[in-house]
Amino acid sequence: MAVKRPRLAAVTTVYRKYSHTQHIVDRFVEGYGWNGTHHHPEMDLVALYVDQVGADDLSRDRAARFPTMKIYPTIADALTCGTGKLAVDGVVLVGEHGDYPKTPKGQVQYPRYQFFEQIVDVFRSSGRSVPLFSDKHLSWNWEWARKMYDTSKEMGFPFMAGSSLPVTWRIPSVEFPTGAKVREALCICYGGVDSYDFHGLETIQGMVERRRGGETGVRWVQAYRDDKFWDACRDNVWPRELMNAALCRSHTLTPARAGFGDVFPSLDDMRRLVKDPVAYRYEHADGLMGTMLLMNGLVKDFNFAASLDGVSKPFSTQMYLPMPDGRTTLADFFNPLSYNMEQMFLTGKATIPVERTLLTTGLTAAGVDSLFAGQVKVETPHLAIRYQPTAQSTFWRT
Amino acid sequence: MPRTITRRTFLAAAAAVPVLAQATRTKRIAIITTIFRLQSHGQHIGDRFMVGYPFEGEWHKPNTQVVALYVDQKPEGDLSGARAKEFGFEVYPTIAETVRCGGSKLAVDAVVIIGEHGEYPRNEKGQTLYPRYEFFEQVAKVFEAEGRSVPVYNDKHLSYSFEKARAMRDTARRLKFPMLAGSSLPVTWRLPELELPLGCEIGDALMVGSGGSDAMDFHGLEALQCMMERRKGGETGVKSVQLIEGAAVWEAGEQGRWSKELLRSALSRSDNLKGFSVTDGRPQDMVGTGVLPGLVKDPWAYFVEYRDGLKATLLMLSDAVGDFTFAARVKGKAGIQSTQFLLTPDPNVTYSACLARKIEEMVETGVAPYPVERTLLVSGVLEKCLDSRVKGHVRVETPELGVEYRAPRVSQYCRT
Numbered sequence: 001m002a003v004k005r006p007r008l009a010a011v012t013t014v015y016r017k018y019s020h021t022q023h024i025v026d027r028f029v030e031g032y033g034w035n036g037t038h039h040h041p042e043m044d045l046v047a048l049y050v051d052q053v054g055a056d057d058l059s060r061d062r063a064a065r066f067p068t069m070k071i072y073p074t075i076a077d078a079l080t081c082g083t084g085k086l087a088v089d090g091v092v093l094v095g096e097h098g099d100y101p102k103t104p105k106g107q108v109q110y111p112r113y114q115f116f117e118q119i120v121d122v123f124r125s126s127g128r129s130v131p132l133f134s135d136k137h138l139s140w141n142w143e144w145a146r147k148m149y150d151t152s153k154e155m156g157f158p159f160m161a162g163s164s165l166p167v168t169w170r171i172p173s174v175e176f177p178t179g180a181k182v183r184e185a186l187c188i189c190y191g192g193v194d195s196y197d198f199h200g201l202e203t204i205q206g207m208v209e210r211r212r213g214g215e216t217g218v219r220w221v222q223a224y225r226d227d228k229f230w231d232a233c234r235d236n237v238w239p240r241e242l243m244n245a246a247l248c249r250s251h252t253l254t255p256a257r258a259g260f261g262d263v264f265p266s267l268d269d270m271r272r273l274v275k276d277p278v279a280y281r282y283e284h285a286d287g288l289m290g291t292m293l294l295m296n297g298l299v300k301d302f303n304f305a306a307s308l309d310g311v312s313k314p315f316s317t318q319m320y321l322p323m324p325d326g327r328t329t330l331a332d333f334f335n336p337l338s339y340n341m342e343q344m345f346l347t348g349k350a351t352i353p354v355e356r357t358l359l360t361t362g363l364t365a366a367g368v369d370s371l372f373a374g375q376v377k378v379e380t381p382h383l384a385i386r387y388q389p390t391a392q393s394t395f396w397r398t
Numbered sequence: 399m400p401r402t403i404t405r406r407t408f409l410a411a412a413a414a415v416p417v418l419a420q421a422t423r424t425k426r427i428a429i430i431t432t433i434f435r436l437q438s439h440g441q442h443i444g445d446r447f448m449v450g451y452p453f454e455g456e457w458h459k460p461n462t463q464v465v466a467l468y469v470d471q472k473p474e475g476d477l478s479g480a481r482a483k484e485f486g487f488e489v490y491p492t493i494a495e496t497v498r499c500g501g502s503k504l505a506v507d508a509v510v511i512i513g514e515h516g517e518y519p520r521n522e523k524g525q526t527l528y529p530r531y532e533f534f535e536q537v538a539k540v541f542e543a544e545g546r547s548v549p550v551y552n553d554k555h556l557s558y559s560f561e562k563a564r565a566m567r568d569t570a571r572r573l574k575f576p577m578l579a580g581s582s583l584p585v586t587w588r589l590p591e592l593e594l595p596l597g598c599e600i601g602d603a604l605m606v607g608s609g610g611s612d613a614m615d616f617h618g619l620e621a622l623q624c625m626m627e628r629r630k631g632g633e634t635g636v637k638s639v640q641l642i643e644g645a646a647v648w649e650a651g652e653q654g655r656w657s658k659e660l661l662r663s664a665l666s667r668s669d670n671l672k673g674f675s676v677t678d679g680r681p682q683d684m685v686g687t688g689v690l691p692g693l694v695k696d697p698w699a700y701f702v703e704y705r706d707g708l709k710a711t712l713l714m715l716s717d718a719v720g721d722f723t724f725a726a727r728v729k730g731k732a733g734i735q736s737t738q739f740l741l742t743p744d745p746n747v748t749y750s751a752c753l754a755r756k757i758e759e760m761v762e763t764g765v766a767p768y769p770v771e772r773t774l775l776v777s778g779v780l781e782k783c784l785d786s787r788v789k790g791h792v793r794v795e796t797p798e799l800g801v802e803y804r805a806p807r808v809s810q811y812c813r814t
Binding site (some may be wrong): 017018022023027028030032034035036037038039058061169171172173178192244245248250251252253255259260261262263264275305313314315316317320322324325328329330331332335396397398 | 435436441442443445449450451452453455456457477480511588589590591662663665666667668669670671672675676677678681682683685686720721725733734735736740742743744745746747748751780812813814
């Protein structure tokens with residue numbers, strides 16, 4: 001029996017080269033490399049809303065080249081294709097990049113929550129809901145994120161969100177053993193606060209949720225920056241052994257010494273190379289400790305390490321992002337993310353628990369709060385989020 | 399601080415660890431290289447044996463000591479003197495003195511020859527005349543004179559000349575020393591982790607690469623060969639080769655001489671497509687949209703016909719891609735098997751750590767982890783392809799390339 005091709009709407013902030021919208025929407029209209037072929041999703045992205053159209057906009061070029069995709073002036077118009085009633089079978093919300101004001105804490109106020117609200121308004125007025133994917137963290141604002149999650153549960157539509165990090169290649173290609181008891185987990189990565197910190201947290205969470213018992217939520221978060229970061233490093237507030245293991249998975253270690261291409265840095269080297277280090281240290285309800293380290297100037301990749309009960313050596317891997325900052329031309333880590341979205345749109349079932357992203361959204365916001373409050377320990381009773389991982393691994397292996 | 403080892407603690411420790419990890423004598427290594435400058439092969443492989451390298455999530459310090467270095471040229475930026483001072487070895491004026499550490503007898507446990515980079519003339523085929531054969535011969539001369547040999551690693555192809563390359567392999571056989579050679583491509587990470595089953599029947603195979611001759615095409619041919627050698631019956635040698643360029647490459651595709659389906663599959667593994675992907679970031683189906691002939695100014699196709707009848711192609715498409723990808727049809731496997739041979743970025747070039755590990759393995763065990771015949775055959779294929787080019791892109795019969803060997807049973811590429 002022929003299955004009807006799902007029709008999708010994309011609700012986005014800005015569509016320019018190397019914006020998340022370009023990476024994601026392009027993969028639906030242009031296709032992308034998957035399983036050894038150029039894969040065209042078995043669905044049609046028919047409606048596009050772009051919040052900001054600048055001189056470098058690509059949405060007009062894409063709409064001209066793909067006439068089945070029409071640009072609409074409002075989110076409601078996009079979802080209804082101008083008919084007044086929901087006229088799509090799935091929605092992709094990409095609220096990353098574009099010019100939006102910052103909060104006093106430095107968070108960019110991407111309008112993901114506002115877009116989400118307008119999307120569910122159409123669901124409500126049409127008496128019908130469809131699956132929704134929301135890129136990156138749900139919102140910079142925890143209360144809004146929680147509301148998005150609760151709304152999706154109340155209305156009963158499949159909801160998926162998050163970053164590419166949990167679904168991209170791993171080098172080496174490894175997964176936690178089933179039932180692993182994890183004591184400590186750590187990610188060394190790069191980028192800014194309320195931005196790549198979220199990716200670092202998703203890197204960790206995509207792994208540790210598979211530990212024995214599943215996810216139990218997070219009790220508290222404490223951020224460290226500048227001198228406090230280095231003091232904490234020196235005092236082994238987080239395990240140096242895991243830092244070393246993670247750094248040994250990096251492909252982008254800044255050489256600590258002139259004239260060398262690949263040398264292992266000492267703590268003094270790191271202090272010299274990294275100008276504004278940030279750590280989020282947090283405890284899960286079952287006692288697992290997590291540490292996310294932003295070390296700009298030392299690495300330009302995402303490296304994970306964990307200590308497992310009964311295993312003497314740290315478990316470690318790199319969550320590999322082909323990064324179009326000169327290293328590659330294609331941000332192909334959006335391939336597995338797009339593929340997961342497609343699966344949801346085809347089956348009506350999220351392939352990744354949205355609770356993961358709810359938790360990492362809350363962790364990101366709590367980390368920012370801790371930084372802003374002078375690097376104090378922030379209790380997080382609101383992050384008592386329990387969930388189980390999917391039975392099958394969802395990272396890129398084929 | 400080193401722990402004091404008594405006989406009792408040593409025995410206790412030895413009993414507790416696997417055989418391979420038992421304390422063995424530190425192996426003394428001589429490095430023979432053309433130049434030692436930042437980002438030269440000499441530096442990035444040589445340094446692995448001085449400062450260590452990342453391996454299996456640890457900073458691995460090989461149980462080796464660089465005790466002697468020969469550098470043929472000292473261009474601006476030469477680091478040989480600084481390394482010698484820091485790591486406590488001598489830079490000797492000749493290769494014989496290097497492997498004898500200035501004394502009268504062979505004084506090293508292994509020799510690493512890195513004849514890549516530096517100013518050397520090119521021949522009429524466009525090959526850079528790196529003196530790998532000449533370096534090797536001087537090393538072997540010492541071995542022969544003393545009646546004792548040690549393992550030798552040779553970076554990249556054995557020589558620009560197949561005749562010289564074969565002489566090198568023959569010398570290693572005659573003097574009975576382990577020899578390893580080649581580039582990082584066969585041992586680097588693969589995305590995804592594809593290995594062709596040993597003894598499989600390959601229907602058709604295509605490699606896509608980027609960069610100039612005779613540097614980068616060697617990498618492409620070697621990556622191709624490390625997959626092909628796993629076929630049923632093992633390696634049988636090469637019957638003929640042909641190199642064509644320009645519009646003829648696309649015509650050959652139209653005629654089915656190389657497979658567009660395989661090209662499409664290989665390109666689906668690339669993270670470095672050029673053209674529109676550079677202009678505006680879009681993913682592309684370059685085969686489907688037909689952009690390749692307009693995009694690639696100077697395509698080269700290397701055709702390899704094996705003695706057992708199998709055919710394989712390397713397409714060098716520098717204006718279309720910036721990485722190395724592979725695709726093949728294998729009997730009994732649905733669809734096309736494809737992967738990317740991952741070349742990680744400068745300046746870490748961590749892929750060379752994968753290679754250093756293999757060199758270390760040979761130094762440690764005295765057994766080359768994969769046959770030097772692979773590199774011998776690829777050296778010959780490259781030279782004969784370039785012969786084809788200078789002769790007007792004709793098909794060249796290659797009776798001398800009857801290089802037979804078996805692939806290692808265990809996969810050698812990096813997965814841990």
